[in-house]
Amino acid sequence: MKFAIMVYETAEDFSNRSDAAAQGEYWAAYSAYSKALKEAGVAAGGTALLPPDTATSLRSPAGKRHIQDGPFIEAKEQLGGMFLIDVPDLDIALQWAAKCPSAATGGVEVRPVLEMG
């Protein structure tokens, strides 16, 4: 069964990505995590995203188009990317989610993937 581990990061997490003092540890942690998923045979895809200030949101209610800079919701944690994993059940998905580096700083949301027939 496939689950998405959605990585929610704080502003500090996002700035750590390019901060000279912090980026080494940041990327090493994610690359180690990603490798651990692969080695365990559960990795099923995923992607990282650029920081939320690069986002552009669009809505067109009743045909009236409205475009704005930034993500839809201003929140303390923003989506930084996601890992897709294939595991037997939610318990195991949560065990993997707990190892995701953002669990300790921002948060992690686990959701089953809707399988399209």
Add this chain to the structure above:
Amino acid sequence: MSLTNQTIERIGRECYGRLLSILAARSNDLAAAEDALSEAFAEALNRWPEAGIPDNPEAWLLTTARRKRLDGFRRSIIQQGAIEHIGHAIAGEESRRISSQREMDSDSMIEIQDERLKLMFVCAHPAIEETVRTPLMLQTLLGLDAARIASSMLVAPSTMGQRLSRAKRKIRDAKIPFQIPNKEDLDTRLASVLEAIYAAYGLGWDDPSCTSDDTTSLTSEAIWLARTTIDLLPNHPETLGLLSLMLFCDARASARRDDFDRYIPFDEQSLDKWDVRKIEEAEALLRQASKMGEVGPFQLEAAIQSAHTYRRLTGHNNWNEILHLYEGLLRYCQTFGALIGHALALAETDGPQAALSQLDCLDHERVKSHLPYWAARAELLSRAGRLAEAIEAFSRAIGLASDPAVRSFLQERSKQSIA
């Protein structure tokens, strides 16, 4: 929180398991007993602030819970349209305690029996799925709610709730008896009780927010459960061994972090952060257990902790003794923890290569996501000078860490191994 509410909470913590085990022992219905008990607590919160706390609050709660359950029983019978059965119910044993103020006044006369040991044996019964035994114990004996247990066990709260309900239905429907097992079965059945308690300790230990001073942490709760087991069933060396083991660990729980919340490994912990009183109690328990002349895995694990503690306190090299204790432990159980501990002791006596050969024998499929394995392997490879492999193993360990302090520690160690 008002003073009364605090008192009610304290009383609740102290007597929850005792009351629940009495309420459930006859009916076998834990869920109904929990409902009745929580209604009784709600009523206490309602009445005590004004009426004052009764002389024997525990007896008051028991009486009230029994009355609540009888009310519930009546309601359900009426719902079934079998009103004539009420007479039987009232004539039954439960009816002795119907609510008249006069009887409430005589509550202080009730002598509360301790049935908790029976409840422990029910929770750790072989017919109960192994993974639900610890949560069941935490909920029924300590009154922890499902969401709190779920967070500690890394399970979704709804899943935990369903598992606990299913286990309680099984206890009720399969009539798992509230009794102390007979002599032949006692040792094996007690072993599963002790394992469930130790699992609770392990959950608390792995929780980075756990400190030994927090009385609501799972480590404290597990120690309390072990103490209760010893009170109720003295003279079992393994129970003493378990408590000793947990106290040895607990004695250095707060030494695992420095003031900046960085992870500190055992050999670098500052000794003045160790709790000497807990160590002394642990030593005394271990001595007491060993006099009973029946060795078991918990006593051996406690003895290993004792030897490590002694080594740190005196600086005396006793790795041969530690290795020997691990060999003894492996005869009882071949857990990863024991196998890895054995390999690390072997590294001290015979060098890192010998230890690595031991680790190579472990089932690769089963260790691929096991953090302590990769952390130990990385350290050993680094000591053996196999640096490229060490970095690779450190990276595997880093990817498996969920405690950020441990993750940073491993990253630091990985950097040091190249330098």
